[in-house]
Amino acid sequence: MAEQYIDKDSLKAIRDKLWAISREKRIGLEDIEDRTGFSYSQVYRIVRGTNNISVSGLVAVCKALEIQPSEVFNFKITIPKYSPTRKNFK
Numbered sequence: 001m002a003e004q005y006i007d008k009d010s011l012k013a014i015r016d017k018l019w020a021i022s023r024e025k026r027i028g029l030e031d032i033e034d035r036t037g038f039s040y041s042q043v044y045r046i047v048r049g050t051n052n053i054s055v056s057g058l059v060a061v062c063k064a065l066e067i068q069p070s071e072v073f074n075f076k077i078t079i080p081k082y083s084p085t086r087k088n089f090k
Contacts, residue, residue: 006052013075014058018047021065035064
């Protein structure tokens with residue numbers, strides 16, 4: 001089985017944004033727990049942890065924070081220079 005891909009830099013940017021919004025709105029991890037139905041440890045792993053997070057979990061936390069997901073994804077990533085697509089090889 002292939003190893004799971006984890007983009008640590010992007011995860012950190014997302015988590016930093018979630019944490020900043022949480023603090024700004026004064027919505028604690030316990031509040032997010034109540035609003036999502038997730039366990040405290042699940043909420044901690046999404047907002048403060050280092051594990052990969054699911055899209056569904058992220059959306060649930062965005063709802064709990066009363067924000068749109070686009071507010072979390074307002075950061076730039078480096079796009080690598082890829083070789084031509086396979087269709088260009090024919």
